[in-house]
Amino acid sequence: MAGAATNPRVTALVQALGGPPSHPVAGASIDDDLYTRTTDLAHRAPDAVNTLVSYWTDYGLGLFAVLLLAAWWRARRADSARMAMALATPVVVLVTFLANDAIKSLVGEQRPCRTLPTVTVVACPAPGDWSFPSNHSAMAAAAAVAIVLCRRRLARIAVPAALLMAASRVWVGAHYPHDVAVGLAVGGLVAWPLAALARRAAPAVDRLRTTRLRPLVAAR
Numbered sequence: 176m177a178g179a180a181t182n183p184r185v186t187a188l189v190q191a192l193g194g195p196p197s198h199p200v201a202g203a204s205i206d207d208d209l210y211t212r213t214t215d216l217a218h219r220a221p222d223a224v225n226t227l228v229s230y231w232t233d234y235g236l237g238l239f240a241v242l243l244l245a246a247w248w249r250a251r252r253a254d255s256a257r258m259a260m261a262l263a264t265p266v267v268v269l270v271t272f273l274a275n276d277a278i279k280s281l282v283g284e285q286r287p288c289r290t291l292p293t294v295t296v297v298a299c300p301a302p303g304d305w306s307f308p309s310n311h312s313a314m315a316a317a318a319a320v321a322i323v324l325c326r327r328r329l330a331r332i333a334v335p336a337a338l339l340m341a342a343s344r345v346w347v348g349a350h351y352p353h354d355v356a357v358g359l360a361v362g363g364l365v366a367w368p369l370a371a372l373a374r375r376a377a378p379a380v381d382r383l384r385t386t387r388l389r390p391l392v393a394a395r
Contacts, residue, residue, distance in 0.1 A: 206352040207291060214293045214348045225296045225347075232297070232343040236311065238336055239268075239318035246326040251394040255377035255384070257325055258393075262380070263373035264321040271317035271365040272310060275358065279305040288348045295348025309350045309358035315340040316362025321370040337362075 217225060243264050250261040284307035288299035319333040341355035350358075384393045 255380035256374040259376040260325040267321045267369045275313035297347045309355045312341040312355040312358030313362040316359040317366035320366040
């Protein structure tokens with residue numbers, strides 16, 4: 176992640192919408208107290224807990240890759256629309272990330288660990304690595320929504336995992352609570368229509384099931 180001036184993925188969109196913010200924005204004070212109380216609690220927590228949360232916040236998105244593989248594997252025995260959604264999930268997550276990152280660059284909210292007096296579990300991101308909304312939360316929510324639409328039984332894992340990812344970003348001090356809440360909302364609002372739209376690619380899956388690629392999209 177990076178600011179609009181150094182992030183080639185969103186530079187064109189940011190320029191088209193008026194360019195990056197000329198002055199960084201401080202986080203809203205509505206949840207300053209909740210943020211500092213959370214980081215204070217994390218500071219007093221056992222090292223083992225903070226180590227576990229740190230690993231989760233850094234690598235937890237990998238769980239969604241595993242869930243995606245599970246959804247794809249099960250979709251091989253399902254109808255073509257379900258397989259189309261499974262195949263589209265990585266694209267859905269990527270589009271969500273790009274949209275969320277564009278919002279981050281346009282808003283330019285400073286990280287709370289740079290504006291509030293607190294001790295954080297992980298090092299504070301560099302200046303220009305904006306805070307609002309949380310990319311981790313948006314991507315986790317997008318993956319969860321797309322996976323659940325494809326394989327509803329995975330909701331019991333995907334939904335709690337997305338919420339835990341969002342909570343971990345506040346626990347380690349990287350985000351305000353409103354950052355992760357809006358990140359979850361962005362992820363859901365972008366992923367839901369895109370995943371539903373992917374169902375229209377079912378005819379393409381039907382054609383694949385008549386080619387040599389059939390083992391990738393069908394069980395037999």
